[in-house]
Amino acid sequence: MTSIKGIVFIIIGLFVSITSYVLGKKGGTNLQIFVYVGIAFVAFGLVKMLIETAGKPKKEKRPEQRTNPASPSNQRVKYCPGCGAKMPAYAHFCFNCGMKV
Numbered sequence: 404m405t406s407i408k409g410i411v412f413i414i415i416g417l418f419v420s421i422t423s424y425v426l427g428k429k430g431g432t433n434l435q436i437f438v439y440v441g442i443a444f445v446a447f448g449l450v451k452m453l454i455e456t457a458g459k460p461k462k463e464k465r466p467e468q469r470t471n472p473a474s475p476s477n478q479r480v481k482y483c484p485g486c487g488a489k490m491p492a493y494a495h496f497c498f499n500c501g502m503k504v
């Protein structure tokens with residue numbers, strides 16, 4: 404489900420920590436918590452990257468059951484005994500000549 408790469412977390416973490424650090428220095432406000440949040444993001448991203456590179460998840464468990472039973476070549480059709488017109492198998496009357504089938 405979550406396809407966010409670890410590198411994204413690292414970039415976000417670096418961005419958050421650096422900007423909050425710079426802003427905290429400039430404004431004098433205490434943004435130190437955001438620096439730690441950013442560092443946590445970077446750490447999380449690193450772990451995520453390690454998992455991604457180390458253990459490639461085997462997501463190739465696709466049951467290849469794509470044998471569609473209603474393929475065009477396999478359609479259920481019948482032919483009118485009167486005129487030979489092709490019609491679906493569920494038809495009761497020929498749409499060409501009106502013969503009951």
Ligand SMILES: [Zn+2]
Pocket residue numbers: 483484485486487488497498499500501502
């Ligand atoms: Zn017919």
